[in-house]
Amino acid sequence: MTRRTxxxxxxxxxxxxxxxxxxxxxxxxSTEIARRNRART
Known part of the structure; x- marks a missing residue:
């Protein structure tokens, strides 16, 4: 996108x-937060 722009x-x-x-x-x-939240449940 950057190159085209x-x-x-x-x-x-x-x-x-x-x-x-x-x-x-x-x-x-966000991915790391989601991964850590899944580990707690």
């Missing part, structure tokens, strides 16, 4: 990597 609009393409990083981190965090 960068080709169309450089400013938007440069702004996307932090968003991609944050969503990756949030996904990993």
């Amino acid at each position: 960068y080709r169309l609009d450089r400013a938007a393409g440069i702004a996307l990597p932090p968003y991609a990083g944050w969503t990756s981190f949030a996904t990993a965090l």
Whole structure:
């Protein structure tokens, strides 16, 4: 997504990597929380 956006609009393409990083981190965090919650029940 970042590469395609960068080709169309450089400013938007440069702004996307932090968003991609944050969503990756949030996904990993949510997955770990769900995994730990399942272990308790």
